[in-house]
Amino acid sequence: MKIELIGLENIPIINEKVDLSKVIIDTLEKQKHSVEDGDVILIAETLISKSENNIIELNKIKPSEKGIKIAKKVGKSPELIESILKESKEMVAIGKDFIITETKHGFVCANAGIDESNVESGFATPIPTNPDESALKIRKTLENEYDVKLAIIITDTQGRAFRNGAVGVAIGSSGIDPLWKRKGEKDLYGRELQTTEIAIADELSAAASLIMGQANEGIPIVIIKGFKNFKNLRNAEKGIKSLLRPKEQDVFRK
């Protein structure tokens, strides 16, 4: 059994609102990449935000008193902190050099996912307004263009509570169920499985992150071919929500 991860190179740098589906189709064609039934296409969130002209101009942000106070505490600029507060619905943890919130989308992560990398100086990209919708739109256009069934996943790089280092995670998806529920399935010895829920969209995102890198690689799109569970997980309705642990089931939030 084999899975292939292919990085889409030479994506043009995007600094204004563009039809990202068209950019992807153009790049696929120029580079003669085939698009096949069951392909999973992963796109870095920064690319989505930039293509939707969803960019924060930090100098234009007027920090509130609360923002200024928190900025001092965590050692970040008041404009960035104010932007983080605007993107968040709840503070989760705060310390000398970090701020973790629940974003308006429901993600618990540092800096509300606002990214100051790979965007012009003085600017920052937030998590896309509606990553599932962005993924859906691209999926429909590409499925139509190539007459295949695909999954589109929007990825971010986020830290974890108990482990050092960030990893690729999914923040939006369309075309497959992001959570693989295996209740009732049997192991090699015929016993019912113990771990029955796999966050498959996060695993796909972590895999794609191996190629995307985070710096100047310039590979914000990765195609995964040969993911044989695509068929079982095909779902045209579900977005990312099933990956978010509801607050009432969260035993670590203070």
Added chain:
Amino acid sequence: MKIELIGLENIPIINEKVDLSKVIIDTLEKQKHSVEDGDVILIAETLISKSENNIIELNKIKPSEKGIKIAKKVGKSPELIESILKESKEMVAIGKDFIITETKHGFVCANAGIDESNVESGFATPIPTNPDESALKIRKTLENEYDVKLAIIITDTQGRAFRNGAVGVAIGSSGIDPLWKRKGEKDLYGRELQTTEIAIADELSAAASLIMGQANEGIPIVIIKGFKNFKNLRNAEKGIKSLLRPKEQDVFRK
């Protein structure tokens, strides 16, 4: 840029102490898989524990009073809970249907990583005693056999604090630094990177998990080819420790 994940099929079922390196070499040769410089070989922890005859016979465990009390609370067998306590150095969180501890190795995870799947009924496999050492031993044997530089990663499937579903993570490694420190590197716009530490061994493990599955696939070994950062991360000394967040930096533990 391309990365390939290859699942090693038809690994014999292991129910006694064996030289796993030999099993791997035999399988690679039978199936005519090439082993190249820079390959990363990921092995499911259950396979390691079984090959080291590190198996818990649950019926032989005598639960303590504490074990019996906790078992009632979390709805698991007293024998399993007693085994979890034996593998742990600290309780982290406990609830109606879960128990999260810090294992003696330093992993914060459910059930101390003890797995009742893919082992005979009445038995369970703990996390290997020293996963880094297991990885080192296999790496040295394989590097010697094929005259190449490799990385070996031992994988588990673990849940996360704020997201539903488990993902593949690394619990032991040899041959590369599991944490990619990118401080000082620049982004596409020449600015210093914001997210500078990537848990590369966890991303590799999550990728491998896409092939391994958790049930009756019987693919406990995955080879990753074409991981171009292997060279930068090559390190013959480091184990998994840099991926573990020290307790004093853990803001979520109660």
